[in-house]
Amino acid sequence: MLYVQGLSTHIGKIQILHSIDLHVHQGEIVSIIGANGAGKSTLLNTLAGLYFPSTGKVTLEGEVISGLPAHKVVRKGLSLVPEGRQIFSNLTVKENLLLGMYSRYYKEKNQAKDHIEMILDMFPSLKKHIDNLGGNLSGGEQQMLAIGRGLMSKPKIILLDEPSMGLAPKIVNEILEILMRIKKEMGTMIILVEQNVKAALKVADRVYVMEQGNIALHGTPEEISMNPQVKSAYLGIKMTS
Amino acid sequence: MSIFLAQLLTGLAYGMLYFMIAAGLTIILGVMNVVNLAHGTLFMLGAYIVFTFISDELNFWIALLISVLLTAVLGIILEKLLIKHVYGKELEQVLLTFGLSFIIADVVKWIWGTEMQTLPVPALLDASLSIGEMVFPLYRLFVVFIGCLLALLLWYLESKTRIGAIIRAGVDDRAMVGALGINVGLVFTGVFAFGAALAGLSGALGGPLIGMYTGMDNEILVTSLIVVVIGGLGSWKGSFISAILVGVIETFGKVWFPSLSMLIVFLIMMVVLIIRPQGLFGREVA
Numbered sequence: 001m002l003y004v005q006g007l008s009t010h011i012g013k014i015q016i017l018h019s020i021d022l023h024v025h026q027g028e029i030v031s032i033i034g035a036n037g038a039g040k041s042t043l044l045n046t047l048a049g050l051y052f053p054s055t056g057k058v059t060l061e062g063e064v065i066s067g068l069p070a071h072k073v074v075r076k077g078l079s080l081v082p083e084g085r086q087i088f089s090n091l092t093v094k095e096n097l098l099l100g101m102y103s104r105y106y107k108e109k110n111q112a113k114d115h116i117e118m119i120l121d122m123f124p125s126l127k128k129h130i131d132n133l134g135g136n137l138s139g140g141e142q143q144m145l146a147i148g149r150g151l152m153s154k155p156k157i158i159l160l161d162e163p164s165m166g167l168a169p170k171i172v173n174e175i176l177e178i179l180m181r182i183k184k185e186m187g188t189m190i191i192l193v194e195q196n197v198k199a200a201l202k203v204a205d206r207v208y209v210m211e212q213g214n215i216a217l218h219g220t221p222e223e224i225s226m227n228p229q230v231k232s233a234y235l236g237i238k239m240t241s
Numbered sequence: 242m243s244i245f246l247a248q249l250l251t252g253l254a255y256g257m258l259y260f261m262i263a264a265g266l267t268i269i270l271g272v273m274n275v276v277n278l279a280h281g282t283l284f285m286l287g288a289y290i291v292f293t294f295i296s297d298e299l300n301f302w303i304a305l306l307i308s309v310l311l312t313a314v315l316g317i318i319l320e321k322l323l324i325k326h327v328y329g330k331e332l333e334q335v336l337l338t339f340g341l342s343f344i345i346a347d348v349v350k351w352i353w354g355t356e357m358q359t360l361p362v363p364a365l366l367d368a369s370l371s372i373g374e375m376v377f378p379l380y381r382l383f384v385v386f387i388g389c390l391l392a393l394l395l396w397y398l399e400s401k402t403r404i405g406a407i408i409r410a411g412v413d414d415r416a417m418v419g420a421l422g423i424n425v426g427l428v429f430t431g432v433f434a435f436g437a438a439l440a441g442l443s444g445a446l447g448g449p450l451i452g453m454y455t456g457m458d459n460e461i462l463v464t465s466l467i468v469v470v471i472g473g474l475g476s477w478k479g480s481f482i483s484a485i486l487v488g489v490i491e492t493f494g495k496v497w498f499p500s501l502s503m504l505i506v507f508l509i510m511m512v513v514l515i516i517r518p519q520g521l522f523g524r525e526v527a
Contacts, residue, residue, distance in 0.1 A: 048420055050416065050419070050420060069419070069424075070419040070420050070422075071419055071421075071422050071423055071424045071425070074420070074421060074422030075422055080420050082417065082420065086414050086416075086417040088409070088410045088413040088414060088417070089413055090409055090412070090413050091406060091409055091410055091413070095406045095409075098403070098406065099406060099407065099410055099418075099421055099423070100421060102403075102407075102421050102422045102423050149421070153421075153422060
C-alpha cells in the first residue's frame, strides 16, 4: 500500500503542492485528474524522487520513501513512466527494456530474458521491433515501450503520467486494456495521471481531482463523474439550473 | 611517394593523439553536458607525471599507468568537489573549468618549472622503420596503434556493455536515467574520471611526440575543441574521424603552407559548421 501524508513540494521558491493526502491499495488503479498546472506531474515526480518534498511523508509497504533520490526510490519498488514517454531514442527496444530492470539486474541477471518475454507477451507489437531503435517506433509503440520499461523492475507501484497524450483513441483503448491486465495479472498498484478524464474514469477504482496543488475531490469514478463541478469542468456537460 | 607516406603516418600519429584527448572531452560533453576547459591541463599533467616517475628510474610503462590513474583520481576529486555544483549552468562551468586550467597550469610551473622538457621515448620503441629512403620513428606507429585500440575499446564499451547503454541513455535523456534506478551522480563521476584518464593517457603518450612546455595545455585544448566541433558534440566516432582529418591536414599544411596550417584547420571547421552545424556525426538538436 502507498500512503501519502501532508506532502508539499516547492520548485524554487514557488509552492506547487499543498499538503497532499492520498493512498493506493494493493491491486488498485487510482486516477488523478485536473487541469493543466494543477500539480499532477509535480506530484508524480515528487513520489518518484525527482523532486524532494518540503514537508510530508510517503510510505510504500510501510517503508518511508520520501526524501530519497530517484535511483533509490526505484529500488524500493516505485516506477515512473513520465509524460512524453522519454524512451531512449538511440537505444534499441531491447536495450530500453534492459535498462528498465537496472535496479534488479544483478539479483536477477539470469531472468532478464524471461522478464523481456513477459513484457513482449503483454505488448506483442514490440516483438517485431526488438532490435530497432526506440526513436523509430510510432507514438503508440513508444508509449508501450515506456510502460514495458517501467514494468521491467517489477515494481510494487507504477506511476503513469499522461499515457494517452497525443495518441489515437484506438491506441488509448489498447493502453487502458493493458493497464487493466497489469492490475489483474501482476497485482501492481497503479497511479494514472490523465487529462483525458473519460479514459481516467474508465479504468480507475478511485479518483482524485487536483486543483492548484490541492486535492479538491476524492471518490469512486461514479461519484466523481456525477459531481456537478467535474461534469462542467472536465466532462463538458453544462449544468442547467 | 615515401615522403608523402611518412607525412601521412605523422599526420595519423598526431590525429590519434588528438583523438585520445578529444574522446575524453566529447564523452564528458555528451553525457554530462559539461565543456571541460581544464581538459588541456590534465593532458599536460599526464605528460609531467610520466616525466617525474621516469626521472625516478621507473619504467615508462609503469609511469604511464601511474599517470593515467592519478589523472583519473584528480578527475574524481574535481567532479565531486567542484564540477557537480555547476551542472546545467553553462557560464559557471566555463568560468570554473577555465579557472581550474590556470590553477593546474600554475601548479605545473611551480613543481616542474618553465623550461621545455623532453620525455624520452621508451627503450622498446626507440627505433625507426625504413619507408623507401625515409626513416619513420616506430613510436609514432605505436601512438597510431594505441589510438585505434582506444577506438575499438570505446566501440565495445558503447555497443556491447551495460555501462555503454547507460552512457548512451545519458546522452539521450539524463533525467530519465535516474528515474530508472541508475545513480546518475555515480555515472557522472565515472565518466569524468574516464575522460580525465584519457587526457592523462594522451598527455603521457604525447610527451615524447610534441615535447613538454608550459602553454602546451592551451594549444592542445584548442585543437581538441576543433576536433570535437568538427566531429559532432558528444560523438567519439565523430572525434575519431575528425581527429585524423585535423592531424593529417595540419601535418601536410606545415609542409606545404607552413604559415597557414592552423588557418586551414579553422577554415575546415567553419565550413563544417556552415554545412552541418551539429558536426559530422553529431545529432540534430530540435
